[in-house]
Amino acid sequence: MASAASINLEKIARFAQLAVPVALVTVAFVGHFFSFYFHFLTVTLLLLFLLDLYYRHGQKEHALLTNFGFLAQARYLTESIGPELRQYLFSDDLTERPFNRLERAEVYRKAKGQDSTAAFGSQMSFEADEVKLRHSMYPTAADSIAPFELTVGEERGLSTAHILRFPVMISAMSYGALSVRAVRALARGAKKSGITMNTGEGGYPKHHLEEGCDLTFQMGTAKFGVRNEDGSLHEEKLHEIAQKAAVKMVEIKLSQGAKPGKGGILPKEKISEEISELRGVPMDRDVISPPHHLECTDASSTVRFIRRVQEAAGIPVGIKLCLGHPGEFEGLVREMKSQGVFPDYISIDGAEGGTGAAPRSFMDDIGLPLHSALPAVVRILRAEGVRDRLKLFCAGKLISPARQVVALSLGADAVYTARGFMLALGCIQALQCNANTCPVGITTQNPSLVRGLDVEQRSQRVRNYVDGLHHDHVALLSSLGCGRFADLSERNLFAPALAGVAAEHVHHPMPTNPLDRGSMTVVGGVS
Amino acid sequence: MKIPKGVLWSCQIVAAMIIGFAAVTKFVGTDGSVFIFSALGMEPFGRYLIGAIELTAASMLLTSGFAAIGALFAIGTMLGATIAHLSYLGLDVDGDAGARVMMLSVVLTTAVPVLIARRQNLPLIGSTL
Structure with a gap:
């Protein structure tokens, strides 16, 4: 159900469709009778009007642009900076892939020779099916x-x-x-x-x-x-x-x-x-x-x-x-x-x-994980x-x-x-290794980008x-x-989720029901 | 329809030469350009501003990556010039027998195909054109 504050984009688009030519004629008059400088606006609005006409009647590739004209650009513009916004601002420390911010930060600290201690407990989820090391x-x-x-x-x-x-x-x-x-x-x-x-x-x-x-x-x-x-x-x-x-x-x-x-x-x-x-x-x-x-x-x-x-x-x-x-x-x-x-x-x-550039279906769906x-x-x-x-x-x-x-x-x-x-x-995980545009000069042959990398x-x-x-x-x-x-051997591992072949190898009796956490911790002793 | 590269570059060079020359006359302050901008009530600031835009457009037209933006600027200034001719100046300006209008049409005729052919290089909106 639409809330009282909901925005009717279609109405706004119709308004914009009308507003641009009206504004165009208005500034053209002002430019003619008041100051020629207003014609900067006239030309800009004329180009915007032509662009809007093209979006609504010329191209057929984007339904959004056909229906909402140039206003739909807001979506494409925002979408295009989405990866940066997510990486810089909105993704939490554990969500990014392939390496989350915590994992990257640990490498960065080591590479800079800085202390890598953290405080107030782990950020990891201990209910997760992750392999842990057993201390002695x-x-x-x-x-x-x-x-x-x-x-x-x-x-x-x-x-x-x-x-x-x-x-x-x-x-x-x-x-x-x-x-x-x-x-x-x-x-x-x-x-x-x-x-x-x-x-x-x-x-x-x-x-x-x-x-x-x-x-x-x-x-x-x-x-x-x-x-x-x-x-x-x-x-x-x-x-x-x-x-x-x-x-x-x-x-x-x-x-x-x-x-x-x-x-x-x-x-x-x-x-x-x-x-x-x-x-x-x-x-x-x-x-x-x-x-x-x-x-x-x-x-x-x-x-x-x-x-x-x-x-x-x-x-x-x-x-x-x-x-x-x-x-x-x-x-x-x-x-x-x-x-x-x-x-x-x-x-x-x-x-x-x-690291190899590969088709997504190969990258995502082929081969056994380590x-x-x-x-x-x-x-x-x-x-x-x-x-x-x-x-x-x-x-x-x-x-x-x-x-x-x-x-x-x-x-x-x-x-x-x-x-x-x-x-x-x-590397800042910009995910552009296959595009010759690596911003830190690692996976690119573009001399102006490679310049920033001091050997x-x-x-x-x-x-x-x-x-x-x-x-x-x-x-x-x-x-x-x-x-x-x-x-080092498999005895050093606590491996709740190693399935199939791995489970046979790790020797620990594995719970058949993955939700059966209680039995898992009980059987976690050295075999 | 794909425009051959040679034709595209010829268009870019012709448009760049004309607006580059126009920019120089504005910076130097030739009698003709001072006359025009006085008539438009933009002398001298408007003359330098338009000259700067034209010079930027001319330089961009001489690259492959920025030619689309250069063409857009060139078209913009020429549309402004068209308005000026239609509203204040007429076809014959300062006794040039329509030479300026002629040059204006040449720039428009050469810059428009450049903009169309290279539209995908435009920032922000390129991918939707």
Whole structure:
């Protein structure tokens, strides 16, 4: 029922429709008989009158404009600034996606080296089905926690095995997706903090190499930089890149959390001379990445391809994938066993991964989320008795130290984050990574926007973020009663909502009725 | 109907040259422009104001991103000029045998297609045009 104070927009629109020509004639008279300056208004009203005529009788695309004329613009104008208004003013600290203000603020504080304590209790909802960490009654002394060390490639006895000294790595972001300065700032920050950075699938990692940090060279399905004309592997080119001192590992990207089962398109407009050279693609046509590697059509051919890449590279080689069917993955693992070939690591991308530009339906609805995928992968590897034949990495919104420790407890040996480091660089989550208009110069090639990103200053923020993560990792491990990262296990987790595959893995008897909170807390003891 | 880029740029350059020249005559204060603005009762402030608007429009017409706004300003000033000719000045101004009206029509004829072709670059309302 309309209230007494309700506004009849239709009447207002009719009034405006009449008022504009009347005002137009009036000011035209005033302009003629009083002062010519009034004709500024005459011209403005004339243009407004023409615009209104066009809206009501010319265009057919917007029903609102046809019915209400130029007044309907108020809706479009307000709507267009909605995202900014919501982000700046109206969204509370927990509602924004993909990362809410609290999550971003924690990264910002770490990147600036500021204290991250908060007061008066948590903002989180403790009725939520979130995974929590279980602390111990007998915390470990922080100074007795062993430093993190993980040797990738030790299973194959490689002399080129790569030692990770920090459990977090910069996830795959290519030059092209990122600006040169963003790549340089990340790489310099990685060098300063001694962490490993993934190059992304952007071809020859010229700008990543300039800072001398440890790199994982990623090879996507289009094999930019290491491809033959037909998209197959050019072994010599791969060998050449793998021989660079800074390149410590090679990663074969089978699929990606943001768009599993889909290859990207690089439009010819974006292929500059440099990008054409680095990626090894022609400039005169669009380059379409296939949804899978040309060589990988089934489990058997995929494992053979892994061996081929290992032989060509001579350094640790891993695969990255987003899990779809656990059964398919199980088949792949069995094939690895039968051929006696294992990648040096497997990186599991949760479907919540998101730095790649992707169609919304792929971003939103395809692939398993990390908290389901990772336990499933661990279970399969253990069931096949091959968990100790390789290292396991994972990625998917792991920007905070606690989420990283949860992932490590679920069975990962180390984790990747891309967006954590983007936020450390100064990302404001403007959600324009795919539009070349990133306002802070991270995901744009527009020189006037990239100008604002100071490589040295931002690299220090990356370093600070890593230091902040390290500080919190140690504090968390201490609280959990663990003496080293390898002690982390699913026993450290309270996981009320891990459904399906995850529940099997986590061992705790899960309540069948999700509303049955009482039983859940009772069964929350260590199994 | 899509207007070829070359034609569009030619229109922009022609319109920019004419109103750019008109702006200069206003700033310099040629006899003709002082005569006109005296007749309109806008001398000298109005002369400088219109000159500034014309100069802005001419500069914007020489870019691709702002040409639509430039065209809109150019059309606005030309509509003002049309009113002036219709109400005070007539066709022949200060013995120019209609040259000014001619120039005015050329600017309108070249700026209108620019505005139409590049209307989506207009701020605020561009996406609905």
